[in-house]
Amino acid sequence: MLGTPAVLASSVPIDRHIHVVRGRNVMLDSALAALYSIAAQSLNLSLKSSRTRFPEDFMFQVTRDAATSLRLQLETSNHSRGGGRSLPYVFTAR
DSSP: OOOOOOOOHHHHHHHEEEEEEETTEEEHHHHHHHTTHHHHHHHHHHHHHHHHGSOOOOOOOOOHHHHHHHHHHHHHOOOGTTTTTSSSSEOOOO
């Protein structure tokens, strides 16, 4: 059973975690993982191994420019300051 959602449920409304990338409403892998109280890396690995179960546009990896834009919007650090080492995945809302 999944634990109680960590950061998202207690402090920030979920709609604050929805962003627009490529004209689509999306949620970052880290925010979605927090909802399920798991690590973003675990979420991504699980979903990649089950990719055929989901629509083609269900998740995609953002470009470097989009990641920079999101980082500025979210005021998070870049990889040289301890942030994520790879480009994040985002999950679309249908």
